[in-house]
Amino acid sequence: MVDAPAGSRAAGSVQSVDRSLDLLEALAQEEKPVGVAELVELTGLPQGTVHRLLQSLNQRGYVRRDASRKYSLGASAVRLADAAQRSLARSARPHLAELVELSGETANLAVLEGDDVVYVAQVPSPHTLRMFAEVGRHVPPHSTAVGKVLLAGMPRERALAVLRRTGLAPRTPSTITDLDEFATELDLVVVQGWAADEEEQEAGVRCVAVPVGAPGAVVAALSLSGPADRFAGGRTDGLVAQMQRVARAFADA
Amino acid sequence: MVDAPAGSRAAGSVQSVDRSLDLLEALAQEEKPVGVAELVELTGLPQGTVHRLLQSLNQRGYVRRDASRKYSLGASAVRLADAAQRSLARSARPHLAELVELSGETANLAVLEGDDVVYVAQVPSPHTLRMFAEVGRHVPPHSTAVGKVLLAGMPRERALAVLRRTGLAPRTPSTITDLDEFATELDLVVVQGWAADEEEQEAGVRCVAVPVGAPGAVVAALSLSGPADRFAGGRTDGLVAQMQRVARAFADA
DNA sequence: AACATTCATTCCACGATGTGGAATAGATAC
DNA sequence: GTATCTATTCCACATCGTGGAATGAATGTT
Numbered sequence: 152m153v154d155a156p157a158g159s160r161a162a163g164s165v166q167s168v169d170r171s172l173d174l175l176e177a178l179a180q181e182e183k184p185v186g187v188a189e190l191v192e193l194t195g196l197p198q199g200t201v202h203r204l205l206q207s208l209n210q211r212g213y214v215r216r217d218a219s220r221k222y223s224l225g226a227s228a229v230r231l232a233d234a235a236q237r238s239l240a241r242s243a244r245p246h247l248a249e250l251v252e253l254s255g256e257t258a259n260l261a262v263l264e265g266d267d268v269v270y271v272a273q274v275p276s277p278h279t280l281r282m283f284a285e286v287g288r289h290v291p292p293h294s295t296a297v298g299k300v301l302l303a304g305m306p307r308e309r310a311l312a313v314l315r316r317t318g319l320a321p322r323t324p325s326t327i328t329d330l331d332e333f334a335t336e337l338d339l340v341v342v343q344g345w346a347a348d349e350e351e352q353e354a355g356v357r358c359v360a361v362p363v364g365a366p367g368a369v370v371a372a373l374s375l376s377g378p379a380d381r382f383a384g385g386r387t388d389g390l391v392a393q394m395q396r397v398a399r400a401f402a403d404a
Numbered sequence: 405m406v407d408a409p410a411g412s413r414a415a416g417s418v419q420s421v422d423r424s425l426d427l428l429e430a431l432a433q434e435e436k437p438v439g440v441a442e443l444v445e446l447t448g449l450p451q452g453t454v455h456r457l458l459q460s461l462n463q464r465g466y467v468r469r470d471a472s473r474k475y476s477l478g479a480s481a482v483r484l485a486d487a488a489q490r491s492l493a494r495s496a497r498p499h500l501a502e503l504v505e506l507s508g509e510t511a512n513l514a515v516l517e518g519d520d521v522v523y524v525a526q527v528p529s530p531h532t533l534r535m536f537a538e539v540g541r542h543v544p545p546h547s548t549a550v551g552k553v554l555l556a557g558m559p560r561e562r563a564l565a566v567l568r569r570t571g572l573a574p575r576t577p578s579t580i581t582d583l584d585e586f587a588t589e590l591d592l593v594v595v596q597g598w599a600a601d602e603e604e605q606e607a608g609v610r611c612v613a614v615p616v617g618a619p620g621a622v623v624a625a626l627s628l629s630g631p632a633d634r635f636a637g638g639r640t641d642g643l644v645a646q647m648q649r650v651a652r653a654f655a656d657a
Numbered sequence: 658a659a660c661a662t663t664c665a666t667t668c669c670a671c672g673a674t675g676t677g678g679a680a681t682a683g684a685t686a687c
Numbered sequence: 688g689t690a691t692c693t694a695t696t697c698c699a700c701a702t703c704g705t706g707g708a709a710t711g712a713a714t715g716t717t
Contacts, residue, residue: 161463163456163459163460163463164459164460164463164464165420165424165456165457165460165703165704166675166676166702166703166704167418167420167421167674167675167676167703167704168420168421168424168457168460168461169460169464171418171421171424172464172466172480175484176483176484178487179483179484179487179488180487182487182490182491183491183494184491184495186693186694187693187694187695188692188693188694196677197676197677197678198677198678198693198694198695199676199677199678199679199695199696199697200675200676200677202694202695202696203416203418203675203676204418204421206416206417207416207417207418207421207422207425208421210414210416210417210621211422211425211621212617212621212623213425215491215492215495217495219684220684220693220694220695223488223491223492223495224484224487224488224491224492225488225492225623226488226492226515226516226623226624227425227623228481228484228485228487228488229485229488229489229492229515229516229517229522229524230432230515230516230517230518231428231429231432231477231481231484231485232481232482232483232484232485232488232517233485233517233518233520234431234432234433234477234481234518235432235477235478235479235481235482236482236518237435237518238431238435238437238468238476238477239468239476239477239478239479239482241435241436242437242468242470242476262479262482262483263479263482263483264482264483264485264486265483265485265486265487265490266486267486269482271482363479364465364479368463368465370465370478370479370480371479418674418675419673419674419675419704419705420674420675420703420704420705439664439665440664440665440666441663441664441665449706450705450706450707451664451665451666451706451707452666452667452668452705452706452707452708453704453705453706455665455666455667456704456705473664473665473666473713
């Protein structure tokens with residue numbers, strides 16, 4: 152087999168399925184409808200193949216073809232997404248509860264939805280003083296620990312593309328607003344395997360997050376968050392190890 | 405080729421892609437993790453095939469395999485949602501505007517998200533008196549015209565499964581709360597090709613909806629809604645025809 | 658604890674299925 | 688009207704996925 156420069160296929164996977172997912176993800180990336188030729192560019196697949204796979208996806212409503220023969224994601228994708236959120240939330244709950252037990256702070260599970268971070272499950276801290284973030288809330292990726300983890304887990308070029316679209320709006324005085332500086336922060340997250348949010352999203356709130364899934368295939372992030380004075384930096388080291396253990400258990404393998 | 409009893413494949417589609425989508429939809433349907441054997445039951449596919457396709461989907465994060473080797477939808481599916489909603493909303497807007505022009509009432513585009521109906525786009529009526537429903541709002545399928553259209557567009561068994569999960573809570577005195585009665589209403593919607601909501605969701609609000617997409621592959625619903633006394637039944641006939649025309653234009657082909 | 662049963666996973670020879678280059682039709686720009 | 692895109696169709700080929708059967712792992716039963 153010759154090696155494909157972009158879009159090489161993982162062992163033991165079905166070619167046409169893999170390629171269809173490539174197409175869906177390419178479409179998700181673009182914010183406007185995309186023609187076949189451009190998808191050929193983006194995925195490196197032959198024209199005929201792109202066209203045929205799109206037909207399959209179109210028939211099932213996962214992509215839409217508009218009057219100008221350009222394609223975008225379709226309604227069926229929406230249906231799947233919601234079901235996926237529910238089942239993720241359900242299976243995460245016991246793991247989040249374990250983290251709350253260990254730390255006394257609020258635990259969250261977050262995933263990327265388009266360019267936003269969205270919290271899909273939460274187990275709140277037993278403390279009366281607990282912090283923010285309802286389930287379903289969308290937050291920008293650059294000012295949160297979970298966002299950093301999720302961005303660090305994707306190819307750098309893609310992460311930068313997300314940040315270019317969302318921008319790095321200041322949420323607090325601590326928010327990182329410089330792209331280069333943020334890229335350095337991502338490097339740090341990659342090597343240490345976890346991320347912190349030092350009151351960058353909400354004044355007085357500190358947050359620590361770890362990735363779920365193999366490096367390079369990060370699908371979600373687990374976080375603990377609490378008031379900055381109670382949830383101090385000194386406790387971080389031990390907790391991160393525990394969080395990583397729970398993340399592995401959740402992702403299993 | 406022999407005919408497959410359940411899950412026959414549309415012409416011009418790629419078998420393994422089609423089957424993968426069957427699996428994803430089967431998983432979306434179930435609310436708890438599902439094993440390979442049960443998926444064989446649900447889809448009629450051979451074991452080896454189910455297993456292999458699940459591997460592909462798992463590697464990409466579209467399904468998760470838990471410790472007991474049962475599968476559920478994964479985080480990657482969530483990522484698609486946002487982009488899909490946005491692109492649906494964008495391409496719907498001109499069509500909705502056309503309906504507002506024709507009717508003077510508020511036009512909406514709604515899709516099914518899991519078991520809920522969610523409004524993804526809206527163009528409001530120019531009248532100062534206009535009714536409810538913001539974009540993003542989740543409503544139950546049984547008390548809305550859009551919900552009826554979406555339920556009528558799926559296999560009856562599946563629609564009933566949704567209703568069993570959501571229940572038929574009364575929203576107003578007019579809400580249909582009996583499952584058999586509602587099934588009869590769905591029969592009507594199927595044959596006439598549109599649905600009405602006669603103050604079943606909100607007192608004083610009448611609503612008419614038509615399906616988007618081929619019968620049996622309904623992906624969304626277009627609706628017009630307005631105050632019951634202004635948006636009277638007499639005008640319905642002509643408007644429905646216009647709405648169906650717009651729905652075809654939106655779905656194109 | 659040994660057995661029976663159910664389920665997930667691996668294997669592999671076969672050929673149906675998807676592939677992709679090249680030709681055609683269609684759209685858009687010039 | 689011509690040129691230049693781009694989308695779509697076609698088809699001979701062989702790759703790729705297929706699925707039945709075998710293996711292995713796990714759970715339940717006596």
